[in-house]
Amino acid sequence: MTARDRYDVSLHLLDRQIVGAADRLVAKVDDVELTRLSDGRLVPTALLVGLPALLPRLSGLLARMHRLTRAAAADRDLPLVADLGLVDEVGSDVRLNVAHARLPRMERARAEDPHRLRVGDVLGIPVRCAELPRRSKVLDLCVVGVPGHAGRDDPHEVVALIVGPGRPGALLGYDRRSEPGPAVVAGIVRWLHRHARVVDLGPGVVLDVDAGEVRIERGTSLLPLRG
Amino acid sequence: MKRYLGVLLGVLTAIGGFVDIGDLVTDAQVGARFGWSMTWVVLLGVGGICVFAEMAGRIAAVSHRATFDLVRERLGPRVGMLNLVGSILVTLLTFIAEIGGVALALQLVSSVNHVLVVPFVAAAVWIVLWRAKFSSIENVLGLLGLSLIGFAVALWQLGPDWNDVLHQLAPTSNPGGESWTTYAYFAVALFGAAMTPYEVFFFSSGGVEERWTRKDIGVMRANVFIGFPLGGILALAIAGCAAEVFLPHGISVETLGQVGLPVALALGKIGLAVVVLGFFAATFGAACETGLSVGYSLAQYFGFQWGKYVRPRDAAGFHVIILLATALGAGVLLTGVDPIMVTEMSVVFSAIALPLTYLPILVVANDPDYLGEHRNGRLANVLGVFYLGIVLVVSLAAIPLMIVTSMGQH
Amino acid sequence: MRRPWRTTAVAVPLLALLALAGCSVVSQPDPAGWDQSAQQALDDASGEVGTARLALRAAADDRTWSSYTTVLVSEAEEAAGTAEEDLSRLQVPPERTDAAATALDLLGQAAEATRQVRALAVAGRYDDAELADELARLGTALDQEALRAAARAERS
Numbered sequence: 001m002t003a004r005d006r007y008d009v010s011l012h013l014l015d016r017q018i019v020g021a022a023d024r025l026v027a028k029v030d031d032v033e034l035t036r037l038s039d040g041r042l043v044p045t046a047l048l049v050g051l052p053a054l055l056p057r058l059s060g061l062l063a064r065m066h067r068l069t070r071a072a073a074a075d076r077d078l079p080l081v082a083d084l085g086l087v088d089e090v091g092s093d094v095r096l097n098v099a100h101a102r103l104p105r106m107e108r109a110r111a112e113d114p115h116r117l118r119v120g121d122v123l124g125i126p127v128r129c130a131e132l133p134r135r136s137k138v139l140d141l142c143v144v145g146v147p148g149h150a151g152r153d154d155p156h157e158v159v160a161l162i163v164g165p166g167r168p169g170a171l172l173g174y175d176r177r178s179e180p181g182p183a184v185v186a187g188i189v190r191w192l193h194r195h196a197r198v199v200d201l202g203p204g205v206v207l208d209v210d211a212g213e214v215r216i217e218r219g220t221s222l223l224p225l226r227g
Numbered sequence: 228m229k230r231y232l233g234v235l236l237g238v239l240t241a242i243g244g245f246v247d248i249g250d251l252v253t254d255a256q257v258g259a260r261f262g263w264s265m266t267w268v269v270l271l272g273v274g275g276i277c278v279f280a281e282m283a284g285r286i287a288a289v290s291h292r293a294t295f296d297l298v299r300e301r302l303g304p305r306v307g308m309l310n311l312v313g314s315i316l317v318t319l320l321t322f323i324a325e326i327g328g329v330a331l332a333l334q335l336v337s338s339v340n341h342v343l344v345v346p347f348v349a350a351a352v353w354i355v356l357w358r359a360k361f362s363s364i365e366n367v368l369g370l371l372g373l374s375l376i377g378f379a380v381a382l383w384q385l386g387p388d389w390n391d392v393l394h395q396l397a398p399t400s401n402p403g404g405e406s407w408t409t410y411a412y413f414a415v416a417l418f419g420a421a422m423t424p425y426e427v428f429f430f431s432s433g434g435v436e437e438r439w440t441r442k443d444i445g446v447m448r449a450n451v452f453i454g455f456p457l458g459g460i461l462a463l464a465i466a467g468c469a470a471e472v473f474l475p476h477g478i479s480v481e482t483l484g485q486v487g488l489p490v491a492l493a494l495g496k497i498g499l500a501v502v503v504l505g506f507f508a509a510t511f512g513a514a515c516e517t518g519l520s521v522g523y524s525l526a527q528y529f530g531f532q533w534g535k536y537v538r539p540r541d542a543a544g545f546h547v548i549i550l551l552a553t554a555l556g557a558g559v560l561l562t563g564v565d566p567i568m569v570t571e572m573s574v575v576f577s578a579i580a581l582p583l584t585y586l587p588i589l590v591v592a593n594d595p596d597y598l599g600e601h602r603n604g605r606l607a608n609v610l611g612v613f614y615l616g617i618v619l620v621v622s623l624a625a626i627p628l629m630i631v632t633s634m635g636q637h
Numbered sequence: 638m639r640r641p642w643r644t645t646a647v648a649v650p651l652l653a654l655l656a657l658a659g660c661s662v663v664s665q666p667d668p669a670g671w672d673q674s675a676q677q678a679l680d681d682a683s684g685e686v687g688t689a690r691l692a693l694r695a696a697a698d699d700r701t702w703s704s705y706t707t708v709l710v711s712e713a714e715e716a717a718g719t720a721e722e723d724l725s726r727l728q729v730p731p732e733r734t735d736a737a738a739t740a741l742d743l744l745g746q747a748a749e750a751t752r753q754v755r756a757l758a759v760a761g762r763y764d765d766a767e768l769a770d771e772l773a774r775l776g777t778a779l780d781q782e783a784l785r786a787a788a789r790a791e792r793s
Contacts, residue, residue: 015299015304015307024537024541025526025532025533028299028530054529057304057305058305092597093291172301182608185612185615334708335705336705472691473687476691477780478683478684478688479681481716482709484692484708484709488688492691496701496702500702503705636677
């Protein structure tokens with residue numbers, strides 16, 4: 001992903017392999033932590049790792065089972081945290097500059113911090129907008145910047161949402177980049193997601209994670225996926 | 228010189244490793260019931276495995292990502308989890324069938340009941356997976372598996388009437404006079420046996436294990452495009468032997484002993500011994516591959532360290548999974564279930580699970596983020612889409628056909 | 638989010654029904670169904686008799702070793718026995734009493750012949766020409782009876 005200054009969290013970062021020092025496989029990016037700054041900007045701050053991060057994203061039975069066992073293992077229900085400062089490079093894998101699996105467990109205060117949220121909690125929440133199909137959801141988050149060392153001083157924040165009917169992940173990467181083939185598969189996926197739109201975060205767009213919905217005012221500009 | 232030897236070794240092990248218990252049993256069954264009329268299915272299946280193994284190998288060489296990495300990255304954790312459960316069940320079923328196959332091969336030599344041999348086989352598989360080097364497993368068993376060439380020699384000795392064979396090659400010839408639903412069921416099973424998902428799990432993870440780089444793409448392609456088709460010829464020879472010996476007598480193949488019988492009739496004891504060694508090597512090799520594949524898929528879904536390129540201590544979870552899978556496999560076989568029946572089920576369920584594996588491979592093989600200049604060209608895409616279509620049809624048809632024909636009974 | 642529940646409500650009774658349909662203690666086939674089962678059993682037995690004959694021939698020519706032959710013929714014996722058992726356990730429709738007697742008799746002979754082959758193989762004696770002829774005759778008889786069953790199934 002070098003030489004790109006924009007990426008989609010779900011497509012380019014979530015579920016990628018994390019590789020530590022000495023080429024050891026550490027884990028997957030099970031979730032990504034976002035922090036809401038005082039000026040309202042939403043910035044990615046850490047990669048979350050481990051079953052406590054993964055299971056809530058599975059929903060359904062496993063997540064319910066996890067919620068049941070949560071009480072029994074109160075200190076184990078927090079994920080491990082890899083702050084983005086530890087990330088060297090993001091390509092087809094995520095390279096960390098720390099030794100193999102020396103990640104700290106998230107502190108409870110951090111987990112309960114109302115300014116921090118997880119990408120997994122944002123993906124899939126319903127979108128209320130008069131100009132979009134009723135079943136629209138958040139499919140992905142577009143971020144400006146580069147996760148990791150290279151772009152440490154550059155701006156790095158969530159700038160737009162991809163919304164539309166369907167399921168997060170079902171775009172299979174056939175979104176807005178130059179023509180990946182095969183044309184037939186790309187065509188089918190695009191047709192299935194013909195109602196998907198990109199909406200820039202800004203006035204008129206309210207991401208209300210607590211209420212579990214995104215509200216988009218009438219008249220906000222909605223761009224088609226491949227503009 | 229050394230480079231050519233490397234290519235040759237790769238091709239030879241690809242041939243020897245192509246056939247497993249599923250191929251042995253299904254090829255012989257199909258030959259005995261349908262003669263040469265399903266040759267086209269074998270050719271189609273070999274083409275499919277070549278197309279997708281090449282893509283998976285290329286992804287592994289360029290981006291060092293194995294198949295299940297792609298599954299989770301592209302399908303997300305939920306669908307990826309469903310895929311994981313399905314693939315693991317199929318691979319475990321195949322693993323059980325392979326261990327049973329090794330036991331059956333040993334039974335033919337020792338006449339000790341295969342159930343009694345199972346614990347020893349399982350222990351041997353686990354020790355090999357724990358201690359042996361990846362390349363030695365692949366090379367030794369792959370080369371020994373080449374002794375299945377005995378089937379080709381036997382076929383030549385049996386001297387089929389080639390005119391008749393040519394006539395039977397037509398898919399519609401159906402010389403055994405079976406019903407068309409049965410024909411379709413066995414076509415699906417044969418296709419599933421040729422394209423078993425574990426083959427790409429193993430192939431791509433093997434590429435990562437052996438530290439392939441862009442430079443190795445050429446060698447990888449040679450292995451795939453020479454080795455697999457030649458392996459497919461072995462599969463055809465097995466079917467052909469059965470067609471020569473069993474079809475005229477209306478005998479259906481239900482045991483591993485029957486699979487080898489045509490070789491005994493054609494070549495005598497020595498030929499038979501060579502082929503039984505081939506049974507052993509092919510099933511043992513495939514048992515190792517499927518056992519590793521169970522560990523690969525789980526580890527690649529959850530992201531923890533896997534592989535035989537690190538010390539077992541550094542991939543403890545991976546090795547524990549393999550140990551558990553081996554114990555489970557042995558346990559299932561100790562109930563006395565017929566390994567041949569497990570094999571028949573494993574190839575059909577493979578056919579059902581095919582799209583789960585092949586769609587993500589096709590998508591990622593087109594992604595410049597992973598492959599850069601090495602991403603799919605037009606030919607690979609046309610073939611990939613063609614096979615994806617076939618794989619979808621086969622997968623949807625498998626369960627109805629299984630019910631209608633009571634697993635090929637009538 | 639209520640949909641999974643609805644799927645379960647449909648799927649569970651359907652599966653239960655399917656499972657029950659396959660689990661009755663004694664099935665009572667119609668004549669055509671019985672003919673089909675008979676044809677299946679006769680075909681199977683014919684295949685096992687054929688296998689035993691080929692195995693005996695290979696062993697007599699010294700083309701296999703003894704454990705291989707033993708395994709091969711004992712598996713044939715077991716399968717022939719299973720074919721006989723499976724058919725004998727089916728309730729015979731009144732219209733098929735005679736056919737059933739013939740078929741079961743042949744199946745019994747097949748089981749017995751494969752048993753003899755196994756006994757010879759274990760004893761290491763493979764050159765019983767009489768038994769080989771008997772196997773050939775039995776194979777033909779089984780095939781013919783299977784064809785008759787198939788023809789009956791076709792007619793009804």
